[in-house]
Amino acid sequence: MTSRAIRLRSRPVGLPTDDDWELTEDEVGEPGEGEVLVEVQHVSLDPAMRGWISAAASYRRPVEIGAVMDAIAVGRVAASGDGRYAEGDHVMGLLGVQEYAMVPGDGLQQIDPELAPLPKWLGVLGMPGLTAYFGLLDIGRPEPGQTVVVSGAAGAVGSLVGQIAKLQGARAVGIAGGPEKCRYITEELGFDAAIDYKNQDVPAALREACPDKIDVYFDNVGGQILDAALAQLAFGARVVICGAISQYNETGGMRGPANYMSLLVNHASMTGFLVFHYASRYAEGARQMGEWLAAGKLKSREDVEHGIERFPEVFLKLFEGTNDGKLVLAVRD
Amino acid sequence: MTSRAIRLRSRPVGLPTDDDWELTEDEVGEPGEGEVLVEVQHVSLDPAMRGWISAAASYRRPVEIGAVMDAIAVGRVAASGDGRYAEGDHVMGLLGVQEYAMVPGDGLQQIDPELAPLPKWLGVLGMPGLTAYFGLLDIGRPEPGQTVVVSGAAGAVGSLVGQIAKLQGARAVGIAGGPEKCRYITEELGFDAAIDYKNQDVPAALREACPDKIDVYFDNVGGQILDAALAQLAFGARVVICGAISQYNETGGMRGPANYMSLLVNHASMTGFLVFHYASRYAEGARQMGEWLAAGKLKSREDVEHGIERFPEVFLKLFEGTNDGKLVLAVRD
Numbered sequence: 001m002t003s004r005a006i007r008l009r010s011r012p013v014g015l016p017t018d019d020d021w022e023l024t025e026d027e028v029g030e031p032g033e034g035e036v037l038v039e040v041q042h043v044s045l046d047p048a049m050r051g052w053i054s055a056a057a058s059y060r061r062p063v064e065i066g067a068v069m070d071a072i073a074v075g076r077v078a079a080s081g082d083g084r085y086a087e088g089d090h091v092m093g094l095l096g097v098q099e100y101a102m103v104p105g106d107g108l109q110q111i112d113p114e115l116a117p118l119p120k121w122l123g124v125l126g127m128p129g130l131t132a133y134f135g136l137l138d139i140g141r142p143e144p145g146q147t148v149v150v151s152g153a154a155g156a157v158g159s160l161v162g163q164i165a166k167l168q169g170a171r172a173v174g175i176a177g178g179p180e181k182c183r184y185i186t187e188e189l190g191f192d193a194a195i196d197y198k199n200q201d202v203p204a205a206l207r208e209a210c211p212d213k214i215d216v217y218f219d220n221v222g223g224q225i226l227d228a229a230l231a232q233l234a235f236g237a238r239v240v241i242c243g244a245i246s247q248y249n250e251t252g253g254m255r256g257p258a259n260y261m262s263l264l265v266n267h268a269s270m271t272g273f274l275v276f277h278y279a280s281r282y283a284e285g286a287r288q289m290g291e292w293l294a295a296g297k298l299k300s301r302e303d304v305e306h307g308i309e310r311f312p313e314v315f316l317k318l319f320e321g322t323n324d325g326k327l328v329l330a331v332r333d
Numbered sequence: 334m335t336s337r338a339i340r341l342r343s344r345p346v347g348l349p350t351d352d353d354w355e356l357t358e359d360e361v362g363e364p365g366e367g368e369v370l371v372e373v374q375h376v377s378l379d380p381a382m383r384g385w386i387s388a389a390a391s392y393r394r395p396v397e398i399g400a401v402m403d404a405i406a407v408g409r410v411a412a413s414g415d416g417r418y419a420e421g422d423h424v425m426g427l428l429g430v431q432e433y434a435m436v437p438g439d440g441l442q443q444i445d446p447e448l449a450p451l452p453k454w455l456g457v458l459g460m461p462g463l464t465a466y467f468g469l470l471d472i473g474r475p476e477p478g479q480t481v482v483v484s485g486a487a488g489a490v491g492s493l494v495g496q497i498a499k500l501q502g503a504r505a506v507g508i509a510g511g512p513e514k515c516r517y518i519t520e521e522l523g524f525d526a527a528i529d530y531k532n533q534d535v536p537a538a539l540r541e542a543c544p545d546k547i548d549v550y551f552d553n554v555g556g557q558i559l560d561a562a563l564a565q566l567a568f569g570a571r572v573v574i575c576g577a578i579s580q581y582n583e584t585g586g587m588r589g590p591a592n593y594m595s596l597l598v599n600h601a602s603m604t605g606f607l608v609f610h611y612a613s614r615y616a617e618g619a620r621q622m623g624e625w626l627a628a629g630k631l632k633s634r635e636d637v638e639h640g641i642e643r644f645p646e647v648f649l650k651l652f653e654g655t656n657d658g659k660l661v662l663a664v665r666d
Contacts, residue, residue, distance in 0.1 A: 058598060059598045227589070241593065241594070241596050241597050242597070243597075244594060253591060254591045254592070254593075254594065255589065255591065256560070256588065256589030256590040256591040256592070256593055257589040257590070257593060258586060258587045258588065258589040259587070259589070260574065260587075260589055260590060260593075260603070260605075261574070261577060261587065261605065262605075263574050263603060263604060263605030264574050264575070264576075264605030264606060264607060265391065265392045265605070265607065266605070267604075267605065267606050267607070267610045268604070268605060269602050269603065269604040269605075270593070270596060270602065270603045270604075271596060271600075271601070271602040271603075272593075272594065272595075272596030272597030272598070272599070272600065272601060272602075273597060273600050274597060274598065274600070277600045
């Protein structure tokens with residue numbers, strides 16, 4: 001039996017190109033003691049993965065040249081050398097962009113495809129859901145009546161941040177690219193207002209949408225939008241730094257938020273986090289997100305593309321902003 | 334009787350020049366009901382005053398063209414229409430850069446020149462002292478054994494931040510300009526280490542001086558030094574934004590901290606404040622600073638220049654970094 005995989009051929013400069021990737025095919029062996037062979041079904045594509053292939057120091061070791069591209073994914077156990085997993089079980093873990101993953105059982109988490117379709121385990125019930133949950137509630141701490149602004153608002157994390165803000169009794173204002181995404185977050189997800197950064201003047205639109213200024217700004221994008229939000233902070237505001245997708249492919253270096261002195265004037269804070277920092281509280285977050293989802297209080301949309309060989313082009317949708325909800329790659333065509 | 338005053342003639346572009354100021358002389362009247370006439374003795378010169386003369390929106394209304402330059406100062410009551418103050422009393426308040434100030438009694442605070450010489454009331458016992466106290470203890474919150482780094486470390490605020498950090502059992506590392514300032518903060522103030530940003534590579538020196546990384550970074554300067562500190566944060570670090578003196582005279586706009594994603598990797602926060610945000614707790618801060626000073630636990634140095642007419646040149650010492658401790662202008666020659 002063989003397994004196709006997407007491997008990193010070279011470190012991208014700016015946006016990754018087709019030439020930075022390689023599709024390979026290798027023999028698949030039998031799992032040893034403690035190992036599990038997983039047939040990978042759905043792969044999560046996330047903005048943070050751009051950082052994983054940079055040489056720059058970060059929170060994890062970069063994917064090595066020639067190695068299978070890392071990715072969180074869900075799949076079905078094909079063979080198991082770990083007593084906790086049996087053939088046919090569904091699991092989630094850092095399985096990589098490949099058809100079959102041989103991984104230690106320790107890194108896997110059992111999931112129940114009856115509770116929700118597999119792609120949702122990579123979104124609302126997975127890392128993006130936990131990211132929204134902990135980032136907003138532990139760092140942003142919105143109070144009823146306060147104004148929460150989130151960028152990347154139609155994305156996997158942002159769409160949940162706005163909905164959780166509403167569940168806390170806060171106002172939710174989303175910044176997204178294009179009229180369809182803005183319609184989606186207001187009409188389908190219940191955001192109070194949307195700002196189309198591709199067609200509106202963001203500073204002016206923020207002033208209009210946030211007459212009482214911004215109490216919580218949850219940032220997924222960085223760059224000019226972060227600066228626009230900083231300029232409109234309320235006294236005591238909390239800025240949550242979750243990502244900076246506008247900067248990940250910049251070849252001239254990161255752009256820092258020039259308006260950071262607004263923190264001083266407004267006694268405001270800017271705090272960053274990675275979802276992994278909350279590992280000891282995952283169970284709490286997953287339980288709450290599951291309850292809200294089951295009760296119909298959270299909506300989510302997954303953009304499922306097909307075919308492992310299409311990884312290089314599909315990955316770019318994140319940076320073009322053309323994905324429609326949580327971007328997932330189904331390994332089989 | 335007449336009073337000479339320094340008035341703002343034009344809004345400076347970049348560093349203020351002589352032409353941006355005007356020395357005028359006006360008649361002094363008698364205080365009306367509730368007013369106090371103060372003979373201004375010592376004027377505080379602070380980096381934040383550069384912001385007060387910019388047109389840009391800030392936390393206060395800019396000094397108007399033609400108006401007396403605002404400044405916190407200490408002086409002696411010359412005549413009083415407010416029963417709480419008698420001739421001969423010493424007071425502190427927003428008196429401006431002038432020989433005589435006619436002000437409402439409500440804005441004044443009585444001070445005791447027996448407790449400490451007048452210039453110290455503008456430093457360790459005044460706003461700089463309270464700034465160091467609340468910024469470090471309320472926002473930085475250093476724990477025993479943690480590493481506190483402060484920029485502008487030989488300045489009015491920075492020199493106190495390092496000493497208060499030591500009083501909390503933390504390690505204090507100061508960044509200052511030139512060997513004499515570095516000697517002063519280590520040998521006389523008891524900092525554990527000093528980094529001379531004019532003669533050392535700050536990132537390398539920070540790595541060496543902070544083997545366990547930086548738990549609290551108290552920033553007075555912004556720019557490259559802020560970026561260097563961000564790159565060395567410990568997990569859970571607190572960055573205190575107190576000022577950005579390197580940026581106040583920039584004509585090309587503020588430079589934001591490009592390394593702000595270090596907040597994300599390290600679950601760190603960056604929080605700004607103005608000392609005025611702690612007005613309700615001034616008494617607590619002043620009492621503690623007074624106790625420490627009286628017990629010989631805090632040292633401070635004042636750089637007293639003389640002559641109101643020298644204000645334009647003396648003010649620039651702050652931005653050249655040539656002041657030797659808290660910069661104070663004695664109004665009389």
